[in-house]
Each structure stands twice: as structure tokens, then as C-alpha cells.
Amino acid sequence: MRLTLDRRDGAGMAGLFLSPLLAVALTLASSIVVFWLLGQDPWRALNVYFLMPVSDFWGVQEVAVKATPLVLIAVGLALCFRSNNWNIGAEGQFLIGAICGGGIAVWTQGWGGPWVLPLMLVAGMAGGALYALIPAVLKTRLRVNEILVSLMLVYVAELLLDWLVRGPWRDPFGFNMPQTITFAPEATLPLLFDGGRMNLGTVITLVVVVVATVVMARTLKGFEIKLVGEAPRAARFAGFDDKKLTLTVFAVSGALAGLAGVMEAAGTVRQLLPGFSPGYGFTAIIVAFLGRLNPVGCLIAGVFIAITFIGGENAQIILRLPRDMTLVFQGMLLFYILACDTLILYRPRLVPRRAPA
Amino acid sequence: MPLLAAEGLTRRFGALVANDSVDLTVMPGEIHALLGENGAGKSTLVKMLYGLLQPDAGIIRWKGDAVTLPTPKAARGLGIGMVFQHFSLFDALTVAENVALALDDARPLRAVSDELADISRAYGLPLEPRREVWRLSVGARQRIEIVRCLMQNPDLLILDEPTSVLTPQESEGLFATLRTLRAEGRAVLYISHKLEEVRGLCEAATILRQGRVVDRCDPRQQTAGSLARMMVGAHIAEVRRARAEARIGPVRLRVDHLSVPSEDPQGTALKDVTLEVGTGEILGIAGVAGNGQDELFAALSGEVRAPEAGNIVLEGTPIGWNGINARRRAAAAFVPEERLGHAAAPRLPLSENALMAGHAKGGFTRRGLIDRGRMLGWVDAVTHAFDVRKGPRDPEARALSGGNLQKFVVGREILGKPRLLVVAQPTWGVDAGAASLIRQALIDLAARGASVLVISQDLDELFEIADRMAVIFHGRLSPAYPAEDLTREAVGLLMGGEGFGPGREAA
Numbered sequence: 001m002r003l004t005l006d007r008r009d010g011a012g013m014a015g016l017f018l019s020p021l022l023a024v025a026l027t028l029a030s031s032i033v034v035f036w037l038l039g040q041d042p043w044r045a046l047n048v049y050f051l052m053p054v055s056d057f058w059g060v061q062e063v064a065v066k067a068t069p070l071v072l073i074a075v076g077l078a079l080c081f082r083s084n085n086w087n088i089g090a091e092g093q094f095l096i097g098a099i100c101g102g103g104i105a106v107w108t109q110g111w112g113g114p115w116v117l118p119l120m121l122v123a124g125m126a127g128g129a130l131y132a133l134i135p136a137v138l139k140t141r142l143r144v145n146e147i148l149v150s151l152m153l154v155y156v157a158e159l160l161l162d163w164l165v166r167g168p169w170r171d172p173f174g175f176n177m178p179q180t181i182t183f184a185p186e187a188t189l190p191l192l193f194d195g196g197r198m199n200l201g202t203v204i205t206l207v208v209v210v211v212a213t214v215v216m217a218r219t220l221k222g223f224e225i226k227l228v229g230e231a232p233r234a235a236r237f238a239g240f241d242d243k244k245l246t247l248t249v250f251a252v253s254g255a256l257a258g259l260a261g262v263m264e265a266a267g268t269v270r271q272l273l274p275g276f277s278p279g280y281g282f283t284a285i286i287v288a289f290l291g292r293l294n295p296v297g298c299l300i301a302g303v304f305i306a307i308t309f310i311g312g313e314n315a316q317i318i319l320r321l322p323r324d325m326t327l328v329f330q331g332m333l334l335f336y337i338l339a340c341d342t343l344i345l346y347r348p349r350l351v352p353r354r355a356p357a
Numbered sequence: 358m359p360l361l362a363a364e365g366l367t368r369r370f371g372a373l374v375a376n377d378s379v380d381l382t383v384m385p386g387e388i389h390a391l392l393g394e395n396g397a398g399k400s401t402l403v404k405m406l407y408g409l410l411q412p413d414a415g416i417i418r419w420k421g422d423a424v425t426l427p428t429p430k431a432a433r434g435l436g437i438g439m440v441f442q443h444f445s446l447f448d449a450l451t452v453a454e455n456v457a458l459a460l461d462d463a464r465p466l467r468a469v470s471d472e473l474a475d476i477s478r479a480y481g482l483p484l485e486p487r488r489e490v491w492r493l494s495v496g497a498r499q500r501i502e503i504v505r506c507l508m509q510n511p512d513l514l515i516l517d518e519p520t521s522v523l524t525p526q527e528s529e530g531l532f533a534t535l536r537t538l539r540a541e542g543r544a545v546l547y548i549s550h551k552l553e554e555v556r557g558l559c560e561a562a563t564i565l566r567q568g569r570v571v572d573r574c575d576p577r578q579q580t581a582g583s584l585a586r587m588m589v590g591a592h593i594a595e596v597r598r599a600r601a602e603a604r605i606g607p608v609r610l611r612v613d614h615l616s617v618p619s620e621d622p623q624g625t626a627l628k629d630v631t632l633e634v635g636t637g638e639i640l641g642i643a644g645v646a647g648n649g650q651d652e653l654f655a656a657l658s659g660e661v662r663a664p665e666a667g668n669i670v671l672e673g674t675p676i677g678w679n680g681i682n683a684r685r686r687a688a689a690a691f692v693p694e695e696r697l698g699h700a701a702a703p704r705l706p707l708s709e710n711a712l713m714a715g716h717a718k719g720g721f722t723r724r725g726l727i728d729r730g731r732m733l734g735w736v737d738a739v740t741h742a743f744d745v746r747k748g749p750r751d752p753e754a755r756a757l758s759g760g761n762l763q764k765f766v767v768g769r770e771i772l773g774k775p776r777l778l779v780v781a782q783p784t785w786g787v788d789a790g791a792a793s794l795i796r797q798a799l800i801d802l803a804a805r806g807a808s809v810l811v812i813s814q815d816l817d818e819l820f821e822i823a824d825r826m827a828v829i830f831h832g833r834l835s836p837a838y839p840a841e842d843l844t845r846e847a848v849g850l851l852m853g854g855e856g857f858g859p860g861r862e863a864a
């Protein structure tokens with residue numbers, strides 16, 4: 001016997017929504033088994049992971065703080081991936097954004113004004129965009145593989161940040177710790193509520209989600225992105241220039257990742273230091289796919305992943321479970337969503353090796 | 358005893374019944390035609406017989422026994438081979454490598470090469486085992502697919518619209534091969550829209566209409582007209598031409614000494630092409646496939662820019678450096694040869710395929726936002742004017758049968774009221790009724806004063822609609838002659854390169 005997959009007819013729209021929901025449900029079910037095997041009370045563990053993070057307003061704000069960079073980066077990546085451009089280096093663009101914006105905060109320390117923050121945000125976006133244009137230009141001019149270049153540039157950005165905070169930008173009064181000064185108030189994003197860390201960055205991200213949704217669904221640019229990804233030759237017939245588009249989507253996704261970086265620096269961490277990002281740029285790839293490369297989908301997926309991050313921290317403290325559990329969740333989630341996609345689009349069938357003659 | 362008998366085969370796609378209780382009997386040593394309009398369900402039926410689609414109901418009998426065909430491999434195991442209209446070959450590999458890869462049992466390349474050479478000699482299918490596929494013509498590629506099937510020693514060979522991409526000479530070669538196979542007692546199931554061809558070749562025919570078998574006949578006893586009537590259940594209109602001299606006016610499109618190197622290494626460069634199309638005129642360009650038609654289309658559409666702006670002049674304005682959308686705004690429209698992937702995006706709905714070609718001229722957007730209502734309205738208009746048969750109102754392009762998609766892409770451009778229409782292979786794979794509809798639409802467009810340039814390999818088509826004709830050969834274009842001064846033989850000679858001296862101007 002052998003397993004084959006037959007394409008199902010007319011499963012398009014249902015699969016779009018069914019598959020992520022089913023994947024989440026299966027992840028929860030499997031995690032019950034995992035907790036049980038670890039000798040934990042599954043209900044208590046689920047509670048710690050998925051309910052405690054959102055059980056009070058402070059927790060909800062923490063979830064928003066984590067979800068903000070994930071969603072912002074994922075929305076940019078979704079535009080890229082839709083048009084068949086594979087930007088895997090959002091993590092690097094995120095760090096460069098933080099460096100460009102943070103550099104302004106360090107430089108204007110002591111003599112800045114209300115103009116500092118807008119300047120930082122613009123610098124962060126510009127830095128991220130330019131950094132993302134490196135693989136894009138190499139792809140369009142020399143046909144260099146953008147996956148490799150964008151990925152390798154992540155390590156360049158990490159090392160650059162490392163050098164800056166250990167060398168020129170180190171806080172002179174920081175006991176030799178590798179970190180910059182804490183940013184001045186005019187270089188930080190205002191908080192939305194007292195007694196929490198949610199800041200203006202979350203609002204900016206929601207605006208970006210709305211704009212991206214309209215662009216994708218209702219504008220010619222969104223149609224161009226879709227068409228170039230679906231059928232490049234037809235896109236040329238439609239008069240769209242795929243090379244220009246590659247540059248555009250890389251610049252936009254780099255700008256959004258850079259914006260996420262500078263907002264993380266100016267809003268949440270308020271200084272630069274080496275392990276500044278817990279890998280947001282990479283996790284955002286999962287978020288983008290879990291969200292079906294759709295801006296609103298990315299928002300929902302980003303919140304869900306953020307909850308598992310916070311839940312993981314809680315579980316470390318309360319249940320003494322290793323932090324790796326969070327990665328196990330994310331891995332299971334990605335696995336289930338791919339499986340659900342396949343099974344909803346295709347019907348598996350066991351067939352005999354030889355047809356009866 | 359029949360070789361193959363299908364009894365009550367039914368296949369649905371959602372609400373649409375593509376095959377409704379179809380019975381089909383193929384005898385050994387018979388060339389059996391499967392006829393029907395676009396979307397009648399011919400491809401669906403043979404895909405079930407080859408194990409590519411599973412029937413929802415009905416049985417297939419092979420030499421009397423009921424069989425299930427879960428995969429094409431199972432079908433090949435029984436002795437059923439199939440050649441698809443769209444080839445599945447690896448361009449970078451050689452002929453022998455392509456054949457070896459497709460065999461169900463592993464055999465050394467050497468043995469495959471030898472056997473391939475034997476078969477190609479025995480059946481008159483000339484092929485060089487060591488040639489890379491990208492160097493070969495369409496006809497040669499099809500010969501690979503056929504040889505590939507014959508290597509499995511099939512009792513039944515299924516061919517889905519094999520001649521729609523072949524030159525007349527290549528078609529004749531194919532028929533000779535099929536007659537040899539028949540003489541050996543093998544059966545052939547043959548799908549074609551070319552009814553004359555079917556009359557000369559087949560001794561049995563099953564006719565489908567809207568998924569049902571409506572008739573069976575011996576095509577040798579029929580005329581092309583009576584076969585067409587069985588297919589559509591009605592009379593097919595003759596294409597009517599207006600008097601040419603009366604309406605042809607001043608030159609609208611002028612191509613002036615245009616030379617363009619080809620983008621891909623397998624292509625043909627255009628060399629010093631000069632032509633003119635007047636208002637109200639249809640200019641036909643004949644030629645064997647691969648002689649620069651694709652390059653000429655790309656240069657005219659603006660997908661590839663001309664070296665000099667003045668190489669292409671539309672209504673007095675040099676447009677050689679303009680892109681395709683600037684040309685569309687100057688009231689030009691284009692229909693490329695390849696429907697899926699070039700003229701239409703397979704996985705997008707028809708409405709977005711309408712937007713694709715129409716967005717340059719506006720009308721689909723309101724205050725910068727896409728207006729879905731207008732797009733759907735356009736789809737309805739095209740559907741109505743060109744009789745596009747489809748299930749839902751706005752299906753994905755790939756869910757349409759080949760001919761219906763062709764009607765959609767031609768209709769999409771003609772309804773935009775262009776003053777210049779450049780169209781390649783307008784009736785490629787389209788049934789007789791739809792072909793006459795499309796040709797009539799082209800003639801009517803010209804009668805209203807538009808200029809039409811038709812690139813086609815189908816000489817019958819060109820003689821039917823063109824006012825003047827030119828021939829393209831190795832990237833050069835012959836002068837255009839009035840169609841009534843030309844004979845088929847004269848065009849045939851030009852297509853073979855007669856009169857195109859090396860390095861000289863065409864005679």
C-alpha cells in the first residue's frame with residue numbers, strides 16, 4: 001500500500017480560516033499530552049500558559065508589547081513572500097533600525113528636544129529599508145540569491161550592534177557593562193497607560209495593519225504584488241515591472257522591520273544592548289505564514305505567539321518548566337498548520353501498489 | 358471484444374457535471390475520435406481513463422475486466438499511454454534522458470538510447486537521442502512524448518489535441534505514425550477540433566456535448582459541417598467578410614526596419630522587419646512556429662522595447678520605447694499565444710484577469726481603490742458577448758476549459774474597443790463554433806475601422822480573415838501580398854524559406 005494525495009475540489013476559502021484554527025486546537029491538545037508526560041497537571045499548565053498572560057490588564061499590555069514587533073515585521077514579510085521575494089533577514093533589518101534610531105538617542109543625549117523621537121523613527125525606517133535593499137539590489141542586478149544574502153546580513157548586524165555597545169557607544173557610567181546609556185525621555189515612546197509597558201508603538205502597528213489590509217485588498221499595488229507572485233509572465237503582460245517591485249517590497253518590509261526595531265529600543269528596552277532582540281525577526285516568519293500572508297491574519301497570529309512567549313516566562317517561574325517549552329509550542333504550531341493546509345487542500349488515499357488487472 | 362469500455366462514467370467539479378454517465382467503446386486497431394465543443398468534457402474523460410482523475414461513478418473495462426486506475430502508473434501498467442497537449446519535458450536534459458526518466462522501470466541510459474533509436478526509425482518519428490530538448494521544435498518535442506509512450510508498448514494511445522501546435526507537415530508525419538500503429542492492431546483515442554483531419558484519419562467517433570454522449574458516428578461518412586452540427590446541436594455560421602478595398606484606409610501601424618536580438622538563447626532574433634497595417638485592415642502573418650513570432654509579438658506589445666523609438670510608429674507617434682501600458686493607453690490591445698500564465702494568471706479569478714489587462718486604461722478603479730463591481734460587470738459583458746461557458750460567475754482562470762478561456766482573453770481585449778489589435782493564435786484549441794465566433798469578431802472589429810495584426814500558423818484561418826498576408830522566416834518578414842493574389846502553395850514555399858536569401862532582403 002502507498003499513500004497518495006488527491007487535490008480536493010473547492011476547498012479554497014474554507015481552508016483559509018479553518019486551517020489556522022484547527023492548528024491551534026491541535027497544538028493545545030498535544031500540549032496537554034506533553035504536560036502530562038512532564039508530570040504536570042495539564043489544566044494548571046494550560047492555565048499558566050494561555051490564560052494567565054491575559055488574565056489582568058498588566059498581562060494584556062505585556063502581550064501587546066511582545067506582539068507589536070512580531071506583527072509589524074510579519075506584515076512586511078507577508079508583502080514580500082506574496083510576491084515571491086524571500087526576505088529571511090528581517091532580524092538584521094530590525095537590529096539596524098534599532099541602531100540607527102538608538103544612535104540618534106545616544107548622540108542627542110542632553111541637548112535634544114521634541115524633534116528627537118520623530119527623527120529616530122524615520123532614521124530607523126530608513127536604516128531598515130536601506131539594509132533590506134542590499135539583497136534586493138543584488139538579486140535584481142546580479143541574480144544573487146536573496147535568501148542567503150538577507151540571512152547572512154543578520155549576523156553582520158548582530159556583530160555591528162555588539163561592537164557599538166562595547167566600543168564607541170558604551171555608557172561611560174555603566175560599570176563597563178556592554179550597553180548604551182538609558183535614553184532620555186524625549187527619545188522614548190510615550191506609554192499609553194500608567195502601570196504597564198504598552199506604548200505608542202502598538203497604536204502605530206495597528207495603523208500599519210489597517211493600511212496594509214487596504215493596500216493588499218483594494219489597490220493596484222496590492223494586485224501587482226499578488227500577480228507577480230502568482231504568474232510573473234502575466235505580470236509583465238499587465239505592464240508590471242517585477243524588478244522594481246522586488247526593490248519596493250524589500251524596502252517596505254525592511255522599513256517596517258526597522259521601525260519595529262527602533263520602537264523596541266525607544267519604547268520597551270530604552271537602551272541598546274547585545275541580546276536586544278529575542279529573535280523577533282525570525283519568529284515573525286512563523287507569524288507571517290500562520291497569518292496566511294494576510295495583514296489581519298498576521299495580527300491574530302502575532303498575538304497568539306506573544307501569549308506563548310509570556311506564558312513560557314510564567315511557566316519558568318511557576319512550574320519550573322524550561323524555556324524551551326515555548327519553542328516546542330511554536331514548532332508544533334508550524335507543523336500543524338502545514339499539516340492542516342495539506343490535508344484540507346488534498347485528500348490522502350491508500351492505494352495498492354499494483355492495479356488489479 | 359472491445360479493448361476499452363467505459364460505462365456510465367461520471368465526474369463532478371463542485372456543482373458542475375463535467376462528465377455525465379459517459380459510455381465509450383474503443384476497439385483494437387481503431388483510431389477513435391473524441392469530439393465536442395470547448396468544455397464538453399473531453400479532457401476530463403481521458404484523464405479518468407489515464408488514472409489522473411477519479412470517476413465519481415461508473416466503471417472502466419479493459420479487455421473485458423473491470424479495473425480501477427488509481428494512478429497514471431497503473432494505467433501505463435495495463436497498456437494505456439497518453440500524450441498531453443502541454444508537454445512535460447525537462448529542457449536542459451537530452452531526449453534520451455527525458456525518456457529514461459519517465460520509464461517506470463530503471464534501465465541503463467545506453468539501452469534506452471538504443472531502443473529509442475529503434476522505435477523512432479520503426480514509426481517514422483525522427484529524433485536524435487543526444488539532442489538537448491531546448492534545441493528542438495514543438496513537433497520534435499511531441500515526438501519525444503509519443504516515443505516515450507511507445508517505449509511502454511501500449512495497446513491504447515490517447516492524444517489530447519496533438520495537432521493544434523503542429524505545422525501541416527508535422528501533422529502529416531504524425532498521421533502516418535498513427536496509421537502504422539493501427540496496422541499493428543493498437544488503438545488510438547484522438548481528441549481534435551480539426552474536423553477535416555478527423556475525417557481523414559478516424560473510423561469511429563464519439564461526440565460529447567455538455568458532458569453527455571450525444572452521438573456516435575463514422576466520421577468518414579460525414580462532412581465537417583455535419584460533424585460540427587452534432588457537436589453544437591446547431592448550424593455554425595460562416596464567417597462573413599466585408600469588401601476589402603472599400604474600407605482600408607491610411608496606415609495606422611508602421612514597423613520600420615526593426616531588428617531585436619532574442620532575449621533567450623533558444624529564441625530567434627528579428628532581422629530588419631518592416632510592415633504596415635492600414636485602418637480597417639487585417640494583416641496576417643504566417644510562418645512555422647519558432648521563426649520569430651514570439652519575438653515579434655513581444656516587440657509589438659512593448660514587453661520588449663525596440664532599439665529605436667521610430668522602429669514602431671502608431672498613428673504617427675513613435676512608440677518603440679514605450680512599455681505595454683503606454684501602448685494600451687494609445688488604444689492598442691494584445692492577445693498573446695500562451696493563455697495560461699501569459700494572457701491569464703491561472704489561479705486568479707476572471708475578474709482579476711480582466712483587471713490585469715484593463716488597469717492601464719483606468720475604469721476599474723475609483724479614487725485609487727479597485728472597484729470589484731465594475732470588474733465583475735466586465736466579466737459578465739465578456740461572458741455574454743463571447744459565449745464563455747463557465748460554472749460560477751467568477752471562477753479561477755484555470756477552471757475554464759481551454760477554449761472557453763481563449764474566448765475570454767480575446768473578448769476581454771476586443772470589448773475594450775482597441776484601434777490596434779495584435780493577436781497571436783486567436784483560435785488555438787478552440788472548437789469550430791467558437792473559432793468562427795472569434796474570427797467574425799476580428800473581422801467586425803476591422804470593419805469598424807480598427808487595424809488588426811494576426812500572427813497564426815493556421816493557413817485556413819489566415820485565408821479566411823486576412824486582407825493581406827506576409828510570412829515570417831528565421832526572424833525575417835516577407836513583403837505583404839493581398840490575400841486573394843496568394844495561393845496556399847505560394848505561402849507554403851515562403852514558409853519553407855523560399856525567396857528569403859541569406860543576408861539579403863526578402864524577395
Ligand SMILES: Nc1ncnc2c1ncn2[C@@H]1O[C@H](COP(=O)(O)OP(=O)(O)OP(=O)(O)O)[C@@H](O)[C@H]1O
Binds near residue numbers: 400757
Ligand atoms: N479542475 C477543475 N475544476 C473545476 N472545473 C473544471 C476543472 N477541470 C475542468 N473543469 C470544467 O469541466 C468542464 C469540462 O472541461 P474539459 O477540460 O474536460 O473540457 P474539454 O472538452 O477538454 O474542452 P476544450 O476543448 O476547451 O479543451 C469545463 O466546464 C471546465 O470548466
Ligand SMILES: [Mg+2]
Binds near residue numbers: 401
Ligand atoms: Mg481539453
